[in-house]
Amino acid sequence: MRKRYISTRNKQGQTLEDVWVDKYAVSREGLLKVHEGPFSALVSKDDNYVYAVDSDGKTIAEGEAGVDDASVIQQALDSLTVGRTWKEKVLVMCECEISSEITVPSKAILSGGCYKLKAGGRVVFSEDVKLEDFVFENAILYCANADRIPISIGGANPKRRIVIRNITIFDRSGESIWVGGDGGVHDSLLENIWFINCERGVRSNHLTRSVIHNIYGYECKREIVFIAGYVGETYYPHDCVIENVVLYNTTPIADLVSAGYNPMPVDITRTAKMIVRNIYGVNVTKGVNMEPVYTGDVDDETLVENGYFENVWRSAVYITDARRCTVRRVYAKDVGLINDTDDAGIHGILFNAYYSTLELCKIENARGHGIALGSGRNQNIIRNNRIISPNYENAFTEGVGISLYSVENVLIEGNIIEDEVGYMTYAIREYGTSNNNLIGDNIIRAGTISWVGVNTVVKRNIGYLTENSGTATFSGDGTTTQFSIEHGLVSTPSKIQVTAMSSDAAGDFYVTADATYIYVNYNTAPPSGIDNVKLSWSAEV
Incomplete structure (x- = not known):
């Protein structure tokens, strides 16, 4: 064991330089081997004392453990080199009880420590000056008694x-981390943060050019990452990356909602140019909630990708009036199945966007529609998604895989739509004042396609043929004047073309049709022969 140099005395009148340190009995060189990089101040405890020493072991401050912890840490921070242009570290190597603010200055690193926050206790960064280059890391915060x-x-x-x-926060009732204010937080990093039994994780109203990643919430009651610009302000959060966010609740979502809570991995409201990816949520109200910037003249240009959401109260991805955004590779399972009070927003993905793309998603077992586009959400692309069993609980008279209500210039292509429970009526439904949409090259394994737009094009959908063609060969008998061709279309074709491919089929004829057949009617019966009446045909609904 080694001594540390302290020039004051303890309560027993001993000089602390004579006190052996059991818990942290290492020299400065030994500490450097345990902790990365040098430190300028060290805070620790010795029996009933809390103390701070500099890198030479000389006392900066001391006090009564559990009473003066925050004051000693603050004095350690205040002792850092005045006017420095480099960062200096204060290393905390003990459990602290904090009942007042610890204010971190510019170009400082507060590292380590287990903090039990009491009334009035918190870690803040000076609000009355422009600050930059500061770090809070490697700490545990217990917040059951925190009121700030x-x-x-x-x-x-x-x-x-x-x-x-590298922060873990326990038992916080309310917001756990606030980054924002009128001046905003810029060019910053929040990473490797755990929220255990907290109400809300990170919240910001003004965050730009920053990264939030590796965020984990367990048994949390509201948003884990909540970035929302204030209504009426000219600034808004933008140009941020939010990635690798997990919210896992074992409490059933119905119980959380009935208690007035709104657990959600990511909520970005009145933001723009965000990247949101690798998001996971179980027992949540929504997976990702996205609304546009308040000013209305800024394109969102937000990317949401790689999400897994299960047991969702409303929609897995809930988008309101966003523009030029992309959502891709989201898997949503069991959406709204226990929600019988909120029928307006319980679709697998509610995609109320403009000039945007939704692709490569899988929606399985939604109470409402698989994918829903609301009125006026025009010029979107919905492609290469898989939808299984919308209207899973038969809560509606008409289950719909993809719903298009009063939209135009929307492309629906490459989607696979199927039904394992038998409650889906429409694989794809266009209604209201919808028009000028293209619905093509989808695989329809159940349900039908319905459309109202006179200029909407529906074609090349496997399992729901609206156009077909082929050749037909018959043997004439000299008396038969009508030959029937099964067209395989979903309804009576409106466009039919039949061409003779043999001389015996080249007589005068006219064409009629019903929902099953094309009828080729000859004025004079073709002559007798074997396979001598050959016809080429095409038809379109």
């Missing part, structure tokens, strides 16, 4: 190059 946001970064002045990483 545990980690708060805000104010009227901008904050830049913030790093919050």
Whole structure:
């Protein structure tokens, strides 16, 4: 064991330089081997004392453990080199009880520590000055008795190059981390953060050019990542990456909703140019909620990709009036199945967007439609998705795989739509004032396609033929004047073309049709022969 140099005395009157340190009995060189990089100040505890020493072991501050913890940490932070242009680290190597604010200055790293936050206790970053280049890392926060946001970064002045990483927060009632304010938080990183039994995780109203990744929520009651610009403000969050977010609740979603909670992995509201990817949610109200910037003249240009959502109260992806966004590779299972009070928003994916693309998603067992586009959401592409068993509980008279209500210039292609329970009426339904849409090259394994637009094109859908062609060969007998060709279309064709391919078939004829056959009617019966009446035909509904 080694001594550390402290020039003060303990309660027994001993000089602390004579006290052997059992829990952290290492020299400065030993500490450097355990912790990355040098430190400028170290905070630890010795019996009933909490103390801070500099890198030479000289005392910066000390006090009564459990009473003066926050004050000693603050004095350690305040002792860092004045006017520095580099970052310096304060290393906390003990459990602390915090009942007042710890304010982290610019170009500082607060690393380590287990913090029990009491009333008034939290870690903040100075709000009254422009701050940059500061870090809070490698800490555990217990927040059962906290009455303030545990980690708060805000104010009227901008904050830049913030790093919050390797943090675990327990038992927070309310928001756990706040980054925002009128000045905003910019060019920053939040990573490797766990929220255990918390109400809400990260929240921001003004975040730009930043990354939030590796965020895990367990038994949390509201949003894990909630980025929302304020209504009426000219600024809004933009140009951020949110990735690798997990929210796993074992409490059934119906119980959480009935208690007034709204658990959700990601909510981005009044934001633009965001990348949201690798999102997982079980027992959640929505997987990803996205709304446009408030100003209305800025394109969202947001990407949402790689999501897995199960036991969802409303829609797995819920988009309201976004523009030029892309949603891809989302798997949603069991959406709205226990929600019998909110029929308006319980579709697998509610895609109320413009000029946007939804592709490569799988929606299985939705209470409502598989994919729904609302009124006026024009110029979208819905392609290469798989929809299984919409209207899973037979809650509606008409189950719909893809619903298009009063939309135009929408492309629906390459989708596979099937039904394992028998409650889907329409694989694809266009209704309202919809027109000028293209529905083609889909695989329809159940249900029908219905459309109302006079300029809407429906063609080349496997399992729901609206156009077909082929050749037909008959043997004339000299008396038969009508020959029937089964067209295989979903209804009576409106366009038919028949061409004779043999001389015996070249007589005068006219064509009629019904829902099953094309009828070729000769004025004079073709002559007798074997396979001598050969016809080429095409038909379109």
